[in-house]
Amino acid sequence: MNISNFIQECVNSVMDSHPIQYQPSMEISEGEILVKGKTFGRWESKKFIIDEKKRVFALRSSKGKTRLKPYFLKEYQVENKERKKDKISFDLTSKTGGKCLTLGTESEQKANEIISVLQELCNRIDVIPNKDENIQKNIQDQINNNQHQMMINSIDYEIPSFFDISEIRDRQYLYQSSIANIRKGSHNLENFKLVIENKLLIYRNQYNHHQFKVFVEFDGNCQETIIQNLTDYNKINQWNAYICKQDSKMIKELYEDKSFLICEIRELSNLFIFKREFQYLQHHFKIDNLDFIVQKQIDQKSYTKNYQGSLKYGVWGIQANEKQTKVYYFSEQSMQGLTYSNEDAYLIQLFLGQIINLQELSIIIQNENLQNKSNEIYKQDKQYQQNELKNTEINNKEDNDQFYDCEELDAMNDKLFMVESNSNKDDVIIDEYEQNVRKQTILPSQVDSLDNIQDWVDKKMKLVLSGNYNYFSIKIIHQLQPKEFDPLQRQLLTQQEGGHYIFKKDFIREEKNGGLKVINEEKLAAQKAVIKFLLTRIGASLMMGKSITSISMPVTIFEARSNTERVCNSMGFAPIYLEDAAQSQDIYYRIKQCVAFQFGFIFMYLSCEKPFNPILGETFQGFYDNCPIYCEQISHHPPICAIQMYGRQYRIDAQLELIANFNSNSVVGRNVGTLKISFQNPHQIVLITLAPGSLNGTTYGDKVMNYLEKQFIIDIKNKIIGEVTFNPDKKYCQYFDIEYLNQQDYLCGAICDVTDVAIQKYHKDGYRKYKGLDLKQDIKQIRHKIKGIWVNEIKIDNQKLICIHNDFPVKMQLAQYPIPSDANFRMDLLWWKLKDFDQSQQWKEKLEIQQRQDRKLREQKGKKKK
Numbered sequence: 001m002n003i004s005n006f007i008q009e010c011v012n013s014v015m016d017s018h019p020i021q022y023q024p025s026m027e028i029s030e031g032e033i034l035v036k037g038k039t040f041g042r043w044e045s046k047k048f049i050i051d052e053k054k055r056v057f058a059l060r061s062s063k064g065k066t067r068l069k070p071y072f073l074k075e076y077q078v079e080n081k082e083r084k085k086d087k088i089s090f091d092l093t094s095k096t097g098g099k100c101l102t103l104g105t106e107s108e109q110k111a112n113e114i115i116s117v118l119q120e121l122c123n124r125i126d127v128i129p130n131k132d133e134n135i136q137k138n139i140q141d142q143i144n145n146n147q148h149q150m151m152i153n154s155i156d157y158e159i160p161s162f163f164d165i166s167e168i169r170d171r172q173y174l175y176q177s178s179i180a181n182i183r184k185g186s187h188n189l190e191n192f193k194l195v196i197e198n199k200l201l202i203y204r205n206q207y208n209h210h211q212f213k214v215f216v217e218f219d220g221n222c223q224e225t226i227i228q229n230l231t232d233y234n235k236i237n238q239w240n241a242y243i244c245k246q247d248s249k250m251i252k253e254l255y256e257d258k259s260f261l262i263c264e265i266r267e268l269s270n271l272f273i274f275k276r277e278f279q280y281l282q283h284h285f286k287i288d289n290l291d292f293i294v295q296k297q298i299d300q301k302s303y304t305k306n307y308q309g310s311l312k313y314g315v316w317g318i319q320a321n322e323k324q325t326k327v328y329y330f331s332e333q334s335m336q337g338l339t340y341s342n343e344d345a346y347l348i349q350l351f352l353g354q355i356i357n358l359q360e361l362s363i364i365i366q367n368e369n370l371q372n373k374s375n376e377i378y379k380q381d382k383q384y385q386q387n388e389l390k391n392t393e394i395n396n397k398e399d400n401d402q403f404y405d406c407e408e409l410d411a412m413n414d415k416l417f418m419v420e421s422n423s424n425k426d427d428v429i430i431d432e433y434e435q436n437v438r439k440q441t442i443l444p445s446q447v448d449s450l451d452n453i454q455d456w457v458d459k460k461m462k463l464v465l466s467g468n469y470n471y472f473s474i475k476i477i478h479q480l481q482p483k484e485f486d487p488l489q490r491q492l493l494t495q496q497e498g499g500h501y502i503f504k505k506d507f508i509r510e511e512k513n514g515g516l517k518v519i520n521e522e523k524l525a526a527q528k529a530v531i532k533f534l535l536t537r538i539g540a541s542l543m544m545g546k547s548i549t550s551i552s553m554p555v556t557i558f559e560a561r562s563n564t565e566r567v568c569n570s571m572g573f574a575p576i577y578l579e580d581a582a583q584s585q586d587i588y589y590r591i592k593q594c595v596a597f598q599f600g601f602i603f604m605y606l607s608c609e610k611p612f613n614p615i616l617g618e619t620f621q622g623f624y625d626n627c628p629i630y631c632e633q634i635s636h637h638p639p640i641c642a643i644q645m646y647g648r649q650y651r652i653d654a655q656l657e658l659i660a661n662f663n664s665n666s667v668v669g670r671n672v673g674t675l676k677i678s679f680q681n682p683h684q685i686v687l688i689t690l691a692p693g694s695l696n697g698t699t700y701g702d703k704v705m706n707y708l709e710k711q712f713i714i715d716i717k718n719k720i721i722g723e724v725t726f727n728p729d730k731k732y733c734q735y736f737d738i739e740y741l742n743q744q745d746y747l748c749g750a751i752c753d754v755t756d757v758a759i760q761k762y763h764k765d766g767y768r769k770y771k772g773l774d775l776k777q778d779i780k781q782i783r784h785k786i787k788g789i790w791v792n793e794i795k796i797d798n799q800k801l802i803c804i805h806n807d808f809p810v811k812m813q814l815a816q817y818p819i820p821s822d823a824n825f826r827m828d829l830l831w832w833k834l835k836d837f838d839q840s841q842q843w844k845e846k847l848e849i850q851q852r853q854d855r856k857l858r859e860q861k862g863k864k865k866k
Helices: 003-015 108-123 131-153 178-184 223-231 343-366 368-373 375-398 425-437 453-465 469-475 521-543 563-569 574-582 587-605 730-735 756-769 827-833 837-865
Strands: 028-036 043-051 056-061 069-072 076-084 087-094 101-105 192-198 200-205 211-219 249-254 259-266 276-287 290-297 310-320 324-334 507-509 516-518 558-562 610-612 619-624 627-635 640-647 650-662 666-679 684-688 693-696 704-707 710-715 720-726 746-754 779-789 793-796 799-803
Touching: 028 108, 043 108, 076 108, 087 108, 101 108, 178 290, 178 310, 178 324, 192 343, 200 343, 211 343, 223 276, 223 290, 223 310, 223 324, 223 343, 276 310, 324 343, 453 827, 558 563, 558 827, 563 587, 563 610, 563 619, 563 627, 563 640, 574 587, 574 640, 574 650, 574 666, 587 666, 587 684, 587 710, 587 720, 587 746, 587 779, 587 793, 587 799, 610 827, 666 756, 720 756, 720 779, 827 837
Parallel strands: 558 610
Antiparallel strands: 028 043, 028 101, 043 056, 056 069, 076 087, 087 101, 192 200, 200 211, 211 324, 249 259, 259 276, 276 290, 290 310, 310 324, 507 516, 516 704, 619 627, 627 640, 640 650, 650 666, 666 684, 666 693, 684 710, 693 704, 710 720, 720 746, 746 779, 779 793, 793 799
16 A cells, blocks of 8 residues: 555544544554444455554555544553454454444454554553653654655656555655665565575565565676566567466557556466466666566456456566676565465465576577577487487386386475476476386385375475476376286285274174174264254355355365275275286186175275265376276266276276265165276186165264175176175075075175076166076076175185185375376365365365366357257
């Protein structure tokens, strides 16, 4: 705000009811605060100043149309601080019966700072100076006024009035402006912290993360070419890699002020940040041997319909002599619309780091003729480099041990992406990558404990913000085939969350009726709170006239992973059972091992918490014993994910649709689809379907989890079907000559040779409608009998097949360089891992809104095609 306007408005405030005329001192601070209206109780944002010298708190409308209203704090006191919904409010109460104020702010830290200052000013006792002190003070004030007037009269340059603000050049407080600081060489870095020191210096204000000061020196006198780079309006800031060259342009030239209206489009390449449009006026002028280029935001509608950023002000200073050229840039700017507290500042730092390229572009311009002459030599060198690169790629493909895309969770990003943004960043990344690919292929142990989760999430967030990571990760040759692995290096998953890898601290067996009983009180309480949460959201939506279909489930009942990761995590028994099956040529032994894997899958998928719904196009990449696994969400409605796993002598392909049906006191969920397992030598294809799971007691009673109905193993070519029924009746057990147990977690079934009619029935019904074998007509021969309590142990022909207590899956490792659409780059998941559920909920709702909007666009385009 222009402080001179404050003084003028304070003169106008003489007409207010307070009889004392107030003129601000030099010791004032400014800001914005919420003020509660007395009539309707509505909160309104207003600007304020605090005059510590004269003990005055003054308000005015944020629109700037009303007069300044002073409150003399010696007559006030601060009372009734409390939290009201999302605000911290407090009262400024008059001791003399005057007007009282209710003030508030959404930030508790900001509220505490304002309250502390106001309380100190309200309680301060002014010391009455004696006559001699008054005389001395008047003399000093007169001297200051004379010096101040001389400073005003000494202004030896003119700029358009639009740029005449305090940060650029304010006539009353000239010595505080950017132009004056650059001219005098007093850069005023008292509240600034050095954030980048690499050929250029970037300082950021510790109290205002959007305010920066940049200093850089170039060898030689390149003042003219740098100015040309900054003011060539046919090529808006092409020295900066983050400027979208095609969309950025000069919109209009203001001939009277010799200024230009610029539309600058910034495009930082990462998953969550969209393009930003910056509209500002720019003016170039010269003072002595200093060239200045000033910039200031202009408020008007978006020119390109992109999200708008904010360039409050920018001041370039360019000074040169024969030996060197100095460039200064003081600015306050913001990408706007970002949730992560340091995200905005980090992106601006990346943008400002490109200033170093002004030198490179200058050299290119200065040596343009020489460059043209050396084009032929350059092309020859480039052709040679391409041939060398091609030979290197061929060698990499021949040597299986030369590339690996997986590394310990704790170590990811320590070397590759923590470099500062500078002109040789790509070279640094390539060097680090080349060192990494020469490492041994033996996997280090994965550390997935809460001790390192803070650092891991912090690294992930920085990866999200890394402009070069998206391009680089896509260019990596990802591992598509399994690699050799030493079985002695295998790591098994035996524990999770301080308990058994499945039971954790969430379940115990329900001994009376069977099944898994949920005992985690914290998670139970979170699930019970859902009803209250939903009722509150429904009421708010109805009052605001919104559809209740847009209500988002609370993240407190979610687990810290997306369903894409959860499905891949359920494949942990594949290296144990399917790799063993692939070594055998006995088709029935392979079927038995597939049954074990089938049970292992439903064991691993168990959880009393809901996974995050994947975003359309979301991916996940991981490894089991050097075998890659991939997952992608290929449909939004219905939600379908596609999975591929490349094992040794086997491969898994699957498409699973996650369905949930809610009843009055239960919920039934199922993965509808088939897992197709392809074996080699001899070739054999086995199809697997999965039984649905149920959770009873969702509204009252104990929560108990169990499996329902049937699941199947089908070999169409060899006419083999394996059928297992959960909680079977006596008649079913008697058919297979298996004892009956009246327990809900009991199961029995068999692997059978079947008739052509049975195979045709499966072909006709498909996996969605297939109900199982007709025991009287479909079975030709029972090969192997299956029984057991799935919570304990499952047997085949009275021999242990798989035991939930003693058999453990392989730990899955994350890909170190996943593509940018990977689930672990989701901000709602990252905030969840930090237990910041408010931020997680906000990000989750943003992504859901974006998905609904994308769906509408797809539907509209689909209608147009028809």
